[in-house]
Amino acid sequence: MLGADAMVKCLEEEGVKYVFGYPGVAICPFYNSILDSDIHTILIRTEQNAAHAASGLARVTGQVGVCAVTSGPGATNVITGIATAFADSIPLVCITGQVNSELLGSDVFQEADITGAVESFVKYSYLVRNADEIPRIFKEAFYIANSGRKGPVLIDVPIDIQNAVINRFKYPEEVTMRTYKPTVKGHxxxxxxxxxxxxxxxxxxxxxxxxxxxxxxxxxxxxxxxxxxxxxxxxxxxxxxxxxxxxxxxxxxxxxxxxxxxxxxxxxxxxxxxxxxxxxxxxxxxxxxxxxxxxxxxxxxxxxxxxxxxxxxxxxxxxxxxxxxxxxxxxxxxxxxxxxxxxxxxxxMGRIRKPNPDFVDPAEFIRMLSEAMAENAVYVADVGQNQIWSCNYHIVKDGRFLTTGGMGTMGYSIPAAMGAKLADKNRQVVAVCGDGSFQMSMMELATMRQFDIPVKIIVLKNNYLGMVREYQHYTYKDNYSVVDLSGSPDLEKLSSAYDMKFMRLCTMERAQETIDEFLMGNESVLLECLIDPMDLVK
Amino acid sequence: MQKGCHMQKKVLQLLVDNTSGVLSRIAGLFSRRGYNIDSITAGVTADPRFTRITIVTSGDDEILDQIEKQVAKLIDVRDLKELRPGESVYRELAMIKVRVSMAQRQDVIAVANLFRANVIDVTPESLMIELTGDQDKIEAFIRMLDGYEILELARTGIAGLGRGIENVTYLE
Missing domain, CATH: 3.40.50.1220 (TPP-binding domain)
Incomplete structure (x- = not known):
């Protein structure tokens, strides 16, 4: 048995069903071994989203989300996702490939000191020096990630360790860590x-x-x-x-x-x-x-x-x-x-809004949308004005509301919604983002299509980075700087390029029919809502 | 919240797993949260699996409380205690190289003897002196060398242990 086989075995022992990631040479032994396993691999389109997707899955299942990426740029790309999970206390185990142990520290191709780089964003990190340690390290990593105050744990595995032969594989039944004993019971x-x-x-x-x-x-x-x-x-x-x-x-x-x-x-x-x-x-x-x-x-x-x-x-x-x-x-x-x-x-003391009738009113739209959504639906809000409107007007019935309140990472909603959808493909999952945050994750439409992950997506489009524009409105008296999103793609053409159903809502007039059609069936739909560029959350 | 209004020193003793990167984890925690490190010393214990670290830090009550909690949260940290002045012994080592002429040499050696310091290197124009003690003693000795040219000075920062056997942490 190779180190890489042991890594996969550990994931099986932990009941992992999905690994989100992106391969590269340094993680190839692992991705070769996982072919023999029932664990599904999801090829995400950029590594940051692997961590977000794992976060979405973890939040709806309560289990640890797992991602696996290569060394160097693969590892550094995933940092924002790890930092997001850390700020939001989401349990993740992130596996990174690493260059050959003997070359560590010599700045070879695709080498990055990832354990050093993520130090302040992880609960703990491991650099595996000996393949025999793999079972213990994985057991500890899953335990640390999902106990006490939850959070991400990173395991960096050099390629020679993945290729090393292990004589005996025994997954520990219990974790024995003297230094880590979270207090569970209140005094x-x-x-x-x-x-x-x-x-x-x-x-x-x-x-x-x-x-x-x-x-x-x-x-x-x-x-x-x-x-x-x-x-x-x-x-x-x-x-x-x-x-x-x-x-x-x-x-x-x-x-x-x-x-x-x-x-x-x-x-x-x-x-x-x-x-x-x-x-x-x-x-x-x-x-x-x-x-x-x-x-x-x-x-x-x-x-x-x-x-x-x-x-x-x-x-x-x-x-x-x-x-x-x-x-x-x-x-x-x-x-x-x-x-x-x-x-x-x-x-x-409710809020009073004066919506512009020439556009979709995001507040009323979100309220109507959530009324029409399934009882146990998952609503994933991105970051920006869309997040604030979602927080204020979405009605949670018996479902979940996911967003990154701690780190506030734009582009979170689509990959996180994909993770949530994979947990239960029959559950309704809707991602709501703005046109800024959508463009930070729109490459994942390919992942949704490739792996049949029918998330429903709403883009509240105003051609602005609305939250920053609002801030500049109040703080800099409408001196807008670098918030104009001209040049954004035609979302109808984009949807068609990804073979995805597209809908558009321009005013509130046809809101109810549009929402009903949007939510119907278990297929991906991209619904573009044109909202007033000058609208404010406050 | 006004920070830094009632600054005080605190000596913390840590027993940590002797893993690679453990010192950088601890030092990194202090730097990223903006805590002060006045000195830090580390060395392996009788059991090579563990390292003992002595940190002298300063801050107001709230910050010192946070420092203890954040340090205790690090997974490599097995034991953390405060070494209170009356209940503990602190020692620091200093090595001081002074420029002295033949005529001055005996005077400096006499001062060194008063402090029970050792002369560990001598050349026609310099003396190297080794001194162990708490920080006050070392500072007093340095003051006594006022008037001489100190060429180089190296201080280790303090190491400390609690007195007696009551507070010993036993590790299996």
């Missing part, structure tokens, strides 16, 4: 303290972040909020923890969030942040959430607690376990007046 004393605060609170609120989804604790959190009638708001990464129309849900907080969600959070007397980093986009003024209130911060990563804001009650552990512990506590939590107040805010 009992701290849990009691939180319960005591809950029973005293007049205006309690929970702010749910992406960590709740990562620990698969949505059902627990919904049940808890329902049982004790505790209102919930979410961060961008926490969208989908609560169905949008859940009576206890009050929307997304932050500088792009709902005014009433922010008001609710600021006016609360007990704020329970769970699986949220208290990062600048969600909480631009950390002192506002500590003033006049008790702040409880629940996170599996102890370093997140106290990083941006000092909580009254820190509580380290996994959201699923901790909420289950809360559920076992008997206490009374009475604050009906608070709920009435929040419901009043919700009714009176």
């Amino acid at each position: 009992a004393v701290q849990i009691k303290k939180v319960v005591k605060e809950l029973s005293k609170a007049k205006r309690p609120i929970i702010c749910a972040g992406g960590g709740v989804l990562l620990s698969d604790a949505e059902q627990e959190l919904r049940a808890f909020a329902q049982k004790h009638r505790v209102p919930v708001v979410s961060t961008m990464m926490g969208i989908g923890v609560m169905p949008t129309r859940h009576p206890m849900y009050y929307g997304m907080v932050g500088n792009n969030g709902n005014p009433y969600a922010n008001r609710a959070m600021n006016e609360s007397d007990l704020l329970i942040m769970v699986g949220a980093r208290v990062a600048d986009r969600a909480v631009s003024q950390p002192d506002l959430i500590t003033e006049n209130k008790v702040l409880v911060h629940i996170d599996v990563d102890p370093a997140e607690i106290g990083k941006n804001v000092g909580p009254t009650i820190p509580l380290v552990g996994d959201a699923k376990h901790i909420i289950a512990d809360f559920m076992e506590e008997e206490f009374v939590c009475e604050h009906e007046e608070w709920i009435q107040t929040l419901n009043g805010y919700r009714e009176t």
Whole structure:
């Protein structure tokens, strides 16, 4: 057995079904061995998207996403995808081929010090020096990626190690790492303290972040909020923890969030942040959430607690376990007046938009689209104005909302949607992007076609990098610099080049029929919506 | 948040896996998060699988707290403790090359003897002195050489251990 065979065997042991990647000489032994396996390989069109596609798959399955690329440029291209997964805490194992061990450090063709380069974007990285270490390293890598605060792990495997003969393959049953033991269970004393605060609170609120989804604790959190009638708001990464129309849900907080969600959070007397980093986009003024209130911060990563804001009650552990512990506590939590107040805010503090009737109104369009989407559909938002409109107007029913809230990497939606679609080809998956972000990933239309991955794509087209244009509108008084997207391709011709169905919506007049036709059947469609170039998210 | 208003020093002792790149992982963490390293020393322990690292860092309470959490999060780090001044011993080695004439030589040797420093090289125009001690002692010695020309000076940064057997971390 060769090192490369062992690598594939490890992936089989981990139950991996898809590997996204791009070959090159340095990873060829691995791609040769994988031919003998049932694992599907997806040839992505640029390496960055391999990591995004693996991220989409990981987020809907809860399993580790895997990508495999070659040394040098293959490895450096995947860095943005790895950094995106790191910022969003998505479990990935990224395998990179490397030049011959004996040539390491001599700047030979396609050599890059990838473990050094990704150091600040990975949970851990390995440079395999001995083929016999492959089973242990892979076992550890999958464990590290998908436990504690999840994130990407990189394994760099020199070509001679992939070609080395291994005498005996034994995949470890358990991981023995003395230095890595994430705290899962919450401290009992701290849990009691939180319960005591809950029973005293007049205006309690929970702010749910992406960590709740990562620990698969949505059902627990919904049940808890329902049982004790505790209102919930979410961060961008926490969208989908609560169905949008859940009576206890009050929307997304932050500088792009709902005014009433922010008001609710600021006016609360007990704020329970769970699986949220208290990062600048969600909480631009950390002192506002500590003033006049008790702040409880629940996170599996102890370093997140106290990083941006000092909580009254820190509580380290996994959201699923901790909420289950809360559920076992008997206490009374009475604050009906608070709920009435929040419901009043919700009714009176909605956004008012004045859409231009000559174009598609992205807000109303997204609302109608999500109404028509399947109950369990996956909606993947890209980055830009489209992301903010998606966050604000998409209605999550029983599906998922995916976006990169941490890194904000343009071009994320199409590859991530492909990963999500592969997890379950019968599930409806819609990617929504702008004409800027679409062009960062449009090469993947070929991948969708080649591997029959019928993602539905919406391009909100305004011929601008809209989010930056909006920023320049406010900050530089309409002095637009490098935001004009003239020269973009005719998407109808482009769709036809990829043998893909194309639709166009110019105003809201035919919105309903267009949406119905767009969503019909399980085939790829590209729907172009012409939106007002001067439209603003704020 | 005002950072750097109540700066204080802290000595951290780390026991880490002796993997390739472990020092760069730790140094990289400090540089990318903007933490201070006043000194860092590393050396293999009695068990060659592990390396002991002593880091002197500084910052306000919040930053020092974050430093400990972020360092503890690194997967190679097996053990992390603070070496508090009263409960620990710190030592640093300094090597100092001074220009001295024949006439000055005995005076400098006398000062070195007072500090229990050793003369480890001598030429007609210079002396090399080796001195071990805590940072205050080394700085005091350097002050005593005021008036002489220090040609070269090399300091290791401190290494430290906690006193007694209560806080020893045993590794299997």
